[in-house]
Amino acid sequence: MSPRELTFHIFRYDPETPEVKPHTQTFKIPEEPAMTLFVALNKIRDEQDPTLKFDFVCRASICGSCGMLINGKASLACKTLTKDLPSDITLFPLPAFKLLGDLSVDTGTWFRDMSVRTESWIHTDKVFDETAQEEKMDDDLSLEIYEAERCIECGCCVGVCATANIRPNFIGATGINRVSRFMLDPRDKRDEQEYFEVVGNDDGIFGCVGLMACDDSCPIGVPLRGQLAYVRRKMAVAGWHRK
Amino acid sequence: MYLQKALTKSIRTDFIVEMVQMVSGLLLVLFLWTHMVFVASILLGQSSFGALAGFMDKYELLPVTVVVLIFIFAAHIGAIMRHLPARWAEQKVAWRHAKMIRHKDTWSWLFQIVTGFGILLFAFIHIVAVTYGGISVSLSKGRIDNPGFLIFYAILLLMSEYHASVGLYRIFVKWGFVNRHRLDRVLGVVTLLMLVIGFVTLGVFLTLKVAGGGVA
Structure with a gap:
């Protein structure tokens, strides 16, 4: 042929x-x-x-x-x-x-900005002791964190997102997935109200209109819809508690 | 930090508006389906429809429903406005984007905006007609006999059932827990069922011979 x-x-x-x-x-x-x-x-x-x-x-x-x-x-x-x-x-x-x-x-500038805005680092006041033995983490939990960590920052989910296309400040599925990773991590000491200040708004989870083009596009299959729903539920609880 | 943000006392506003959008949407779906069941009572005979209309009349439920409905409509529209591509430039981006990525749910979002505005206009006309006319078999029959009104109600039925179906789908998808494609199918069947009931009801009205000189 x-x-x-x-x-x-x-x-x-x-x-x-x-x-x-x-x-x-x-x-x-x-x-x-x-x-x-x-x-x-x-x-x-x-x-x-x-x-x-x-x-x-x-x-x-x-x-x-x-x-x-x-x-x-x-x-x-x-x-x-x-x-x-x-x-x-x-x-x-x-x-x-x-x-x-x-x-x-240029996806780099966008991702850099998203990282800063979601404060993508472990927030802790614990002083690092390099001589101490590494803390153990539960296998299931580490796998759950890894699921979100698999994001390679290609930007496909942002590119197809209608909201991201008309609202440049929206952090997109990748941003929300990133936050979910820190929410799961027991080493991060941020409480739900601190997360609420980061994503509990229209630039974060409540800006998502649920078209799920992100979930349909992720080339490496991060379960974005699940991550979005997880953060949404957490932030609804936080919003409910907030004075 | 920005001045306006520092001056904002509650950062809960977006969350509350999102909740208002969802709850008002759910109430509107509930109303739509209840309304459908009430109207479809004609399928059981003119006396059933008449009895329901009489019940609504006796307890002055019609004006109460209209006032509450207007409030829920207003809340839903007010809440949804923040997500809409409101500016002309945003509209152009949204449509071009949907065409470019050929994505079903992105298209349904745009149809949701179109049907939303359509329902706003059509429901307004319908509510005015019902509020000033009242509810009875002969009044409904009179309207359905007018081809213009018949087409009007067929379009309103299609738009509202579509809008409700997509809206419900969106809520479940956003909050999780259910399988997306199974959900799509279930809602598809429910919507189809509602449309069948709606069109059969329209058909019944069209072929109806009003009993007792139109007194219901």
Whole structure:
């Protein structure tokens, strides 16, 4: 069987040359066995257009750099096999993030801001003793924390979120997932009211309108809907208690 | 910290508004379904409908219902406004976004806004008609016999059942506990059932011969 010819419709825009209006450019390449979008995009850049901008680092769905809209669905280009796609493939950069050019967006600034706003560190007044034996954590609990920790910050959940697209201050599913991780962690001494000040508002959990595009998109399957519901329930209790 | 935030006494406002949105929504669904059961009493015969209308009349329930309903409507609209893409630019982003990501629940959110505004307008007309006309078999029959009103009620029925179904789905999805796709199916069946009852009721009114010269 002869290989399929893949037709890519790729979004092109460089903010440095605004006189060239945003448009989609078409590229054709022959499909190869076990081809990922990572391979296909590199081929296009090597052989057809060296100016095409896109981000990659690990090509193993660990670094979270290559999130993009693939035929409308947000996912990682490195873990998407072309054989799972129709021969016409439309690629857009992730919405909601600062567009650097073509398929490349700046997720770093966004995530840095989210980390600061959710105060993503263990809050404790305990002084660290490097000679003491490490404190043990219950296996089930550590697995639960790990479930949230698996987030690779690709930004797919933020890109597809309608609220994040119209409310730039909304911390998104990844932000709420991050908070849930600290809520579970017994080493973090924040009480429910302190968490309420962080996420008990419309920029946090009560800004979520429940469209669950995040849950439908997470390329590594963090159970975002469960995390959102968990934080929502916790914050409802905290809101109820609050004077 | 910002000045306006420092001056804000309670940071609970967003939480309270979210609760108002949910509770008012649930009350509206409850009202919608009760209303449907009441109207569908015509399926059991004109005397059942007449008895219910008489009961509402005797205890002056109609004006009470209307006033309470207007308050719940106002609370629901007031609470929901904060989530809406209110500015023109936001509207454009929301629609373009739904088209771009081809996501069912994102589309249903936009339809929710459209049907929400539709219900607001249609329910207003309906409430005015009922408040000034009263409730009886012959009055309902008279309205349904008018093709304009028949289409009006068919559209109001479709919009309100859709809006209620999506709204309920959203509440369950947001608070967790239930399987999303099973929930979708269950609500789909409930909504279909309500629509069938609603359309059968409309059909019954259309073919009805009012007994006793229209006194119910």
